[in-house]
Amino acid sequence: MDYLKKTFRWFGPSFGVSLGDIKQLGVEGIVTACHDVPTGEVWSSEKIALLKSVIEEEKMDWSVVESVNIHPAIKYGSPDRDLYIQNYIETLKNLAEHQIFIVCYNFMPLLDWTRTDLHYNLPNGSKGLNFDPLEAVVFDLYIAKRRGAEELYDKPTKERAKAHMSTLGDIGLKRLENAILAGFPGSKENIPLKFLKRNMEVASKLNKEKLRENLAYFLKAVTPVAETLGIQMALHPDDPPFPVFGIPRIASNYQDLKFVLECCPSLNNGLTFCSGSLGANPENDLPQMIKDFGDKIHFVHLRNIEVRKDGSFYESTHLKGSIPMKRVVQALVNEQRKRLLGGRKDIAIPLRPDHGHVLLCDKEKENEFYPGYSLIGRALGLAELSGLEQGIRDF
Numbered sequence: 001m002d003y004l005k006k007t008f009r010w011f012g013p014s015f016g017v018s019l020g021d022i023k024q025l026g027v028e029g030i031v032t033a034c035h036d037v038p039t040g041e042v043w044s045s046e047k048i049a050l051l052k053s054v055i056e057e058e059k060m061d062w063s064v065v066e067s068v069n070i071h072p073a074i075k076y077g078s079p080d081r082d083l084y085i086q087n088y089i090e091t092l093k094n095l096a097e098h099q100i101f102i103v104c105y106n107f108m109p110l111l112d113w114t115r116t117d118l119h120y121n122l123p124n125g126s127k128g129l130n131f132d133p134l135e136a137v138v139f140d141l142y143i144a145k146r147r148g149a150e151e152l153y154d155k156p157t158k159e160r161a162k163a164h165m166s167t168l169g170d171i172g173l174k175r176l177e178n179a180i181l182a183g184f185p186g187s188k189e190n191i192p193l194k195f196l197k198r199n200m201e202v203a204s205k206l207n208k209e210k211l212r213e214n215l216a217y218f219l220k221a222v223t224p225v226a227e228t229l230g231i232q233m234a235l236h237p238d239d240p241p242f243p244v245f246g247i248p249r250i251a252s253n254y255q256d257l258k259f260v261l262e263c264c265p266s267l268n269n270g271l272t273f274c275s276g277s278l279g280a281n282p283e284n285d286l287p288q289m290i291k292d293f294g295d296k297i298h299f300v301h302l303r304n305i306e307v308r309k310d311g312s313f314y315e316s317t318h319l320k321g322s323i324p325m326k327r328v329v330q331a332l333v334n335e336q337r338k339r340l341l342g343g344r345k346d347i348a349i350p351l352r353p354d355h356g357h358v359l360l361c362d363k364e365k366e367n368e369f370y371p372g373y374s375l376i377g378r379a380l381g382l383a384e385l386s387g388l389e390q391g392i393r394d395f
Contacts, residue, residue, distance in 0.1 A: 002348035004300065004332060004389060006382060007031050007063050009352055009373060010055075011186050016368030017375045019058040025379050029063025030055045031104075031352055035186025040071035040084045043091040048098050063350045064299050065095060066104040066272075067236070069184070070218065075109050076202055077214040085221050092222070096229035102350065103226075104272045104299050106236040107215050109203040110196070110247050111180075113239040118179045118371040119358075120314055126359035129372050130314040131240055131280075137161040139180050140245050143173065144193065146200050152246045182371055200245060208248040212259060215250060219264040226268040232298040232346075234270050235260055239277040240313075241284070253284055254292075261296055270296035273332075276303035276354055279323040280313050286323060287331040294335035298346070301354035302328070302385055315355050315372070318381035319388060329388050353381035 007029040008022045022030070034043045034051060055062045068091055071084035092103065106112065116139070120130035138161050140149045153161070168176065181190040219233075226233050241252035250256055257271060271293060278284045290297065304321030307313045319325050332349065339347045356377025358366050366374070 002336070003393075004336070004351040005029055005063065005348040006386065007350045007352040008378065008382070009066065011035060011370050011373065014188075014368075015370050015373065016362075016365050017373070019055065019060070021375055023058050023060060025382060027060060027382070029061050029350060031064045031066045031350070032062065033065055033067055033186060039069040039184075040073070040087060042087045043068070043094055045094040045097055048094050048100070052098055052100070062100055064102040064104055064234075064352075065100060066299075067185070068092070068095075068103055068105055069112075070105055070107060072109075072199065072202075074218050075107060075211070075214055076206065077210065077217070081214075081217075082221075085218060088218075089222060089225050092225060092229060092231055096231055101230050102232050102234060102298050104234045104236055106238070107211070107218075107251060108238050108249075109206060109211065110199050110245070111191075112184050114180065114244050115182070115371070116176055116179050118182060119175075119366070122314070122357065124359075126357040126377070127363075127366070128315045128357045128377075129355060130312070132312040133244075133310070134160055134164055134312075135176055136180075136244050138165045138168070138173075139176055141165075143177050143180075144197055144200060144245075146197065146204070146245065148204060149245070185370060188370075200247075203247045204245075206248060208250055211248050211250050212263075215260065216263040219260075219269055223264045223266050223269045227266055230268075232268055232270055234272040234298040236272040236301075237274050237277040239274070239280075241277055241281040242311075252278075253281060254289060257289065257293055261293065267296065270298045272299040272301060273297045274301040274303075274354060275323050275325070275328055276301065276305050276315065279305055279321075280307060282307055282322065287327045290328065290331035290335060294331070294338065297332075297335065297349065300332060300349055300351040302351060303354035303381065315357075317357070318353060318384045325385075326388060326392070329385070330392050333389065333392055351385070353378045353385055356381050 008027045009031040052062050073081045115129045116132045116135040117130040119127050183189045238249040238252045304316045304323045305313045306316045307322040355372035356374050358374045362374045362376045
């Protein structure tokens with residue numbers, strides 16, 4: 001049987017990791033995107049071909065696109081959304097022209113992901129990513145100063161946030177601001193605070209039903225084209241999988257994913273299974289999700305987290321944390337066996353180690369990496385996950 005296909009995310013040569021580095025890890029495929037193309041614009045066939053040729057020169061393939069980002073007009077249901085959906089479709093056609101058939105995307109309003117500390121000190125001396133919901137409240141009330149934020153939180157929460165804010169000091173508040181505003185993947189520039197505040201005003205007016213409606217509208221337009229092209233659309237779960245700043249989430253739990261798949265039934269309308277994103281909600285049964293939605297899982301991100309009692313979490317090593325990683329990988333192997341018996345060709349599901357700690361000599365160029373995407377930390381995660389998969393298969 002084909003093993004899970006080992007892939008690695010690459011943001012380009014200016015992010016501290018080269019394709020030559022990645023090739024030494026035994027990786028088969030690269031996960032990347034045309035990061036220099038603004039969200040909503042068409043990726044030209046020429047630009048795709050150039051990036052693909054760079055990857056293939058290193059004897060690897062461009063396995064997954066992560067991500068063709070969704071323009072806010074589509075997420076918010078703006079009058080001009082059809083223009084951006086058509087641009088999206090043109091990009092899909094150009095990707096298919098170059099034999100790139102898996103597209104990861106997300107439908108998170110406001111931010112691509114949210115953390116409150118990008119340089120969290122771990123007990124072993126390495127650094128990772130951390131999310132503290134109380135610090136998110138501090139950002140909302142005292143840094144963004146979002147209109148309506150005062151009404152969102154109850155009195156005890158506001159009192160705790162005010163007390164915590166006073167302990168952070170100027171350095172801590174700046175650290176928090178920089179973490180929240182970390183640029184979208186592929187960019188080293190922080191999102192301007194005034195830009196985020198404008199988006200917060202718009203996103204705050206959305207409810208879950210409207211956001212779901214907008215996603216369904218997008219999928220019903222794109223999925224028939226994806227079917228014709230042979231492209232597998234793979235929605236990434238919300239990160240974290242619960243509302244932040246009062247903004248609704250629509251891909252955070254079992255019922256959310258069920259809605260996504262049923263609103264536009266098609267094998268080409270599928271999921272990116274991210275253990276770390278879904279695992280931050282302790283109520284999510286990850287192995288059960290894989291069992292029930294496995295035929296629509298087109299791409300896998302594996303990372304582990306340690307969830308605390310107050311709802312905060314930090315990203316732990318790939319095998320040790322709150323997520324039962326052995327059961328997760330076993331469920332993925334079981335899904336592969338089902339596909340084999342069913343005669344499907346997409347047995348070697350692409351998998352990448354998601355995020356990694358900053359450790360050893362990577363500390364010397366910590367500021368070059370996009371947060372979570374150090375070389376050695378992810379290489380360690382890949383080795384651990386590969387060993388776990390091998391052990392499950394040999395048992």
